[in-house]
Amino acid sequence: MKSYNVRIWKISTRKDGLNNHMVRWVVEGKVFTEHFSTWELADSFRAGLKKAAQNGEAFDTATGMPDSKSRTHSTVTWYAHACDYVDARWSKVSGRQRISIAETLAAITPLLVRDRRGAPNPQVLRSALYQWAFNKQHRDTDKPHEIAEALVWITNASVLVADLAEYDRITTALDACARKMDGTAAAPSYYSRRRRVLFNVLRYAVFKKRLVKNPLSEELDWKAPETEVCEEIDPAVVASPEQVHELLTAVSYSGWRRGDRLVAFFACMYYAMMRPSEVTALRREDCTLPEKGWGRLLLSGSAPTVGTKWTDNGQAHEQRGLKGRPRKAKRIIPIPPVLVAILRAHMQRHGVAPDGRLFRTERGGVLYKSGYVRTWKTARALALTPSQAASQLAKRPYDLRHAGVSLRLNAGVPATQVAQWAGHSVEVLLKIYAKCIDGQDHVWHTMLDGALGIDLNQADQDKETKEE
Incomplete structure (x- = not known):
């Protein structure tokens, strides 16, 4: 939740302790504090808050930070964060889960870039991400020249993790989760599996203080594309x-x-x-x-x-x-x-x-x-x-x-x-x-014929009785 109701207090200083200079401010009645080792650092931080308030920026009631500080809270790129997440989870998950994580990140990462100038071939980039970047055991092995160039490009072009707090960025990531490589809509279970991976990657970003909050934790005005895929067994x-x-x-x-x-x-x-x-x-x-x-x-x-x-x-x-x-x-x-x-x-x-x-x-x-x-x-x-x-x-x-x-x-x-x-x-x-077996309709037909036959015979008997 955002608010413009902000009050920033003067710096208070204690004579004991290391971080004895405290900046205190209030957002929508909720008090926030930050402690600094020197008065100069505290004053600089307080000046940033005042400037944001004077510029009409909204403050987050959960973190107390203005939008500008929330966005610049982390300078880690999405690509670097994704590699970090893979390394953190590698020893904790099965091989199938490793593949699922790599597949999801390889689909999302090429779309989370600042611009596409000089972009490599999409298939080359996807292969570089899936087989090398998001495989901890394979990342540092020898690579073909085009694979190495693709990874250099994505390293430089990737957006910041903090940018995923923006609506356009997070919905771009969801679009990637909801579509197959050919651009058609994926099955609901396929999308759900990818979305779970994305949610966990973003949750890890919050844990590492690279994101203020997980954007998927709140309801978004976004809907997965309609799919004609039926998940029931034909x-x-x-x-x-x-x-x-x-x-x-x-x-x-x-x-x-x-x-x-x-x-x-x-x-x-x-x-x-x-x-x-x-x-x-x-x-x-x-x-x-x-x-x-x-x-x-x-x-x-x-x-x-x-x-x-x-x-x-x-x-x-x-x-x-x-x-x-x-x-x-x-x-x-x-x-x-x-x-x-x-x-x-x-x-x-x-x-x-x-x-x-x-x-x-x-x-x-x-x-x-x-x-x-x-x-x-x-x-x-x-x-x-x-x-x-x-x-x-x-x-x-x-x-x-x-x-x-x-x-x-x-x-x-x-x-x-x-x-x-x-x-x-x-x-x-x-x-x-729960589906019918091919060629077994005659079983059900026999059962229905029996039921209908009883009813028909009874009807004939009733009709004969009336005629008599």
């Missing part, structure tokens, strides 16, 4: 049990070196509703596989693909806990006999890794996303009709998880139970996953 991508069976069969002969090793991998995503990173981390001791009947999986971790540049040990995968859960949390999933049989056959045929992992490459390494995605594409072309293969049906391996969740919901399993097995909140489950 029913067209959800495969039926029969289609999944055909796809898993096709996987077994989609490459003699890799295909047969991945049948159980994809089966876990469907029959156990597991994420790919959770299947990658699955170990023999996590599985209870009886000879008959239902089994059980006890999940305790995941191994998401991050990339060697974003992990501390230089590995492409990092060992993490379950998504959205405390580090040592576990999740129990009952698995049907069909998956029990598939997993038992997989271990009998391929064994397990020395550390107990069920799924690995032919040489014992961790599975890469690029490898199993190629196998899935081959399997789709073999198992589906040409029209289905050209559609969105089971387009990605992750769609198997969607199909597994939808299968249970449509079978009548309570949403609370399905959410617990899938590792989701009930709210997210019902909003995102």
